[in-house]
Amino acid sequence: MTSRLEMHHYETIVAVSDTGSVTAAAGRLHVSQSAVSHRLAEAERRLGGRLFERRPSRGMQPTPAALALCQAAHRAMPDLARAERDFMRSAGGTTATVRIGIGSYDCYHWLAQFAATASEQLQNLMLELVVVGDSPVQRLADGTADLVLAPGQPRGACTAQHLFTDELVLITSPDHRLAERTWIGPESVGDEHYFTYNRQPAPGFEYERFIRPAGVSPRTITVLEQTGAIAEMVAAGFGVSILSRWAMSPWIEVERLAAVRCSRRGLDLEWSALTRLDTQLDAPERQVADAIVEWLGNGGNPSN
Structure with a gap:
């Protein structure tokens, strides 16, 4: 029996099943959201039925009819990848x-x-x-x-395995009102448009250690899952963020971004x-x- 789907269809099915989101799947596959949607639509057309349904609390989930197909793709893709690497x-x-x-x-x-x-x-x-x-x-x-x-x-x-100690810093455009500060308190982000890369605050990062204890919240928040995209938006003056100094160093060193310490003592960040x-x-x-x-x-x- 000839398969109706091609490898890129199965890669897309696995990515959407894993992430529960067309947007997140596109980021994993390094393609556009429209490309993911097109691949899913094409796969559904070839198979003659829906592959995913959107559930409010869990995102994109396989339909009952597609569950076995998704599970088979999950098993097959790693095996194929290993076989390619062995070759x-x-x-x-x-x-x-x-x-x-x-x-x-x-x-x-x-x-x-x-x-x-x-x-x-x-x-x-x-x-x-x-x-x-x-x-x-x-x-x-x-x-x-x-x-x-x-x-x-x-x-x-x-x-x-410990690698090095980094620091979480406020990043702004060079001409931002906070750019010349030596350090800032959490209240400084209260009037700002804030960019973050995760929809749920991760334990041990700026929200848990710096923002939440002060009882403040940024004026507005935008989620961009690629930190490089956050850096570009902040450099263009669209808002601020708190990110790893090391990760932002390419922008900081050429003065496209300014980095300001969070609190007098700073927020250390361990890398492993x-x-x-x-x-x-x-x-x-x-x-x-x-x-x-x-x-x-x-x-x-x-x-x-």
Whole structure:
């Protein structure tokens, strides 16, 4: 029997099923929302029935008729990906592929410098960038990623290896009224249009530690799931945000953004390398994590 759907249809079905959102699925697949909607509509047309239904509390969920199809796609896609990587290793001399992502932030400005410095140490290892969003431990569990550099204190079944201490800072455009401050209190965001990348505040970040205890709230809030997009909107003067200084360093260093400390003491932010609990000490992803730690210890600057 010839399959009515193609690989990109199944990739889309898995992404929508995982995220519960066409918007989030588009971000994971690096395509437009309209492309995701078109793929779903085409798949439904080919199959002759609806694949998803929208539920107010849970987002896009598979219909009863489509549940088995979604589950089969979930099982098949990782197997196909592993088979592709095995073939690439055999054909190209690569001994292993490590899928690496950044939790919460889309920032890879440091990667080229690290890869160049550690090229001999990581010989025959191929780094593959993946999107993990705000659920790094879940992406490890479902096999999307092998290694995640994550801020804060990720919760769930994983092994965390400390990397470096960062800081959460208020970012503004250079000509914003708060840009010249040495530090700000939480009340300063009360009159601002605020950008954030997650719909639910993550524990251990600015809302829990800085904004909520003061009993204040930004005037308006916009959710943009890509932190690079937030940086561009803030640089253009459309609002402010509180984000990782390291993640925003490409904009801060060229003075497209100003960074202001949150409170006199600041808000420290720990970064860790996360791997699955069952990862062996000599596994390729642990080798990459150890190489990053060594690079940082020898003066490697993740802001560059």
